[in-house]
Amino acid sequence: MAEGLVLVGCGNMGYALLRGWVESSIVHPGAVHVVEPAAALRERAAALGVNTHDTCEALPTKPDLIVIALKPQALESELPSYQRFSDGTVFVSIAAGVPSVKLGSLLSSHRIVRAMPNTPTAIGKGSTIIFANRAVAEEDLRNVVRLLRAGGAVHQVTCEDLIDAATAISGSGPAYIFYLIECLTNAARELGLPTEIACNLAKETVHGAAALAYASKEDLAELRRQVTSPNGTTAAGISVLAAENALSTLILRTAKAAFARSLELGGAEQTWSTTGG
Numbered sequence: 256m257a258e259g260l261v262l263v264g265c266g267n268m269g270y271a272l273l274r275g276w277v278e279s280s281i282v283h284p285g286a287v288h289v290v291e292p293a294a295a296l297r298e299r300a301a302a303l304g305v306n307t308h309d310t311c312e313a314l315p316t317k318p319d320l321i322v323i324a325l326k327p328q329a330l331e332s333e334l335p336s337y338q339r340f341s342d343g344t345v346f347v348s349i350a351a352g353v354p355s356v357k358l359g360s361l362l363s364s365h366r367i368v369r370a371m372p373n374t375p376t377a378i379g380k381g382s383t384i385i386f387a388n389r390a391v392a393e394e395d396l397r398n399v400v401r402l403l404r405a406g407g408a409v410h411q412v413t414c415e416d417l418i419d420a421a422t423a424i425s426g427s428g429p430a431y432i433f434y435l436i437e438c439l440t441n442a443a444r445e446l447g448l449p450t451e452i453a454c455n456l457a458k459e460t461v462h463g464a465a466a467l468a469y470a471s472k473e474d475l476a477e478l479r480r481q482v483t484s485p486n487g488t489t490a491a492g493i494s495v496l497a498a499e500n501a502l503s504t505l506i507l508r509t510a511k512a513a514f515a516r517s518l519e520l521g522g523a524e525q526t527w528s529t530t531g532g
């Protein structure tokens with residue numbers, strides 16, 4: 256990146272992206288500029304060797320890419336300061352719910368990519384889904400994908416609405432899984448296991464099962480059948496989770512609640528079109 260890469264907002268997700276980029280060596284830290292008002296978060300970013308700024312005043316004049324990792328609520332007030340980069344720079348927004356047409360009007364640009372990453376991106380195990388406006392040149396899009404791949408898998412969609420669906424699954428998903436690990440840990444403790452072993456067993460089980468599901472050619476139902484002997488211990492446990500579709504109903508309700516909130520954050524009930532530019 257000749258003129259550099261700018262990251263606006265280095266909170267939870269911004270920092271996860273930054274770590275993934277720097278630790279995978281996909282970018283040289285000296286070419287990265289982070290804008291973050293919180294001093295402690297700037298210091299955390301600076302420890303990775305990148306340039307840090309408390310405002311956007313002193314940024315390079317023509318960065319190749321600006322990645323926006325602000326809360327959706329902050330976009331309206333903050334993005335207009337970046338309109339001066341609209342000639343040439345590609346913008347990538349990871350804000351949940353905010354449609355590209357709205358981002359385009361705040362930034363005075365059509366060169367917009369929306370991306371929905373998740374926090375495992377920090378260690379190269381993330382999942383990111385992206386949508387690019389038609390105004391983004393193929394070569395620019397390839398650069399964006401290359402950058403995001405430093406954090407893990409990247410999936411492109413041509414229908415912007417699917418970003419909201421992915422937000423409810425992979426964007427928010429790590430929190431669901433952390434909660435599941437907490438619940439498994441608590442159950443293990445209730446059954447008498449010491450806390451440290453309980454927590455390790457829960458994490459290792461989720462990690463191992465996910466790795467096996469990912470590596471295996473068998474479908475998930477078959478993998479489940481392989482550990483569920485008739486009348487065995489797993490069958491006793493699964494009979495509770497699956498009774499009246501208890502778990503699947505709960506997970507569907509969970510995803511629908513996150514999806515609805517994503518639409519709400521973007522103001523989907525208003526009249527913005529989401530067909531891109």
Ligand SMILES: NC(=O)c1ccc[n+]([C@@H]2O[C@H](COP(=O)([O-])OP(=O)(O)OC[C@H]3O[C@@H](n4cnc5c(N)ncnc54)[C@H](OP(=O)(O)O)[C@@H]3O)[C@@H](O)[C@H]2O)c1
Pocket residue numbers: 263264265266267268269290291292293296324325326327329333349350351352371372373374426427
């Ligand atoms: N967390 C996730 O797992 C996840 C996953 C996918 C997508 N996202 C999306 O990522 C975005 C950021 O979420 P987050 O969880 O990372 O939020 P966050 O931790 O609050 O990070 C946002 C950061 O931006 C800073 N900021 C505020 N005004 C700024 C400005 N003018 N210039 C530069 N930085 C500024 C905030 O500082 P202050 O706190 O001082 O205001 C904060 O440190 C959201 O839109 C969210 O939808 C998050």
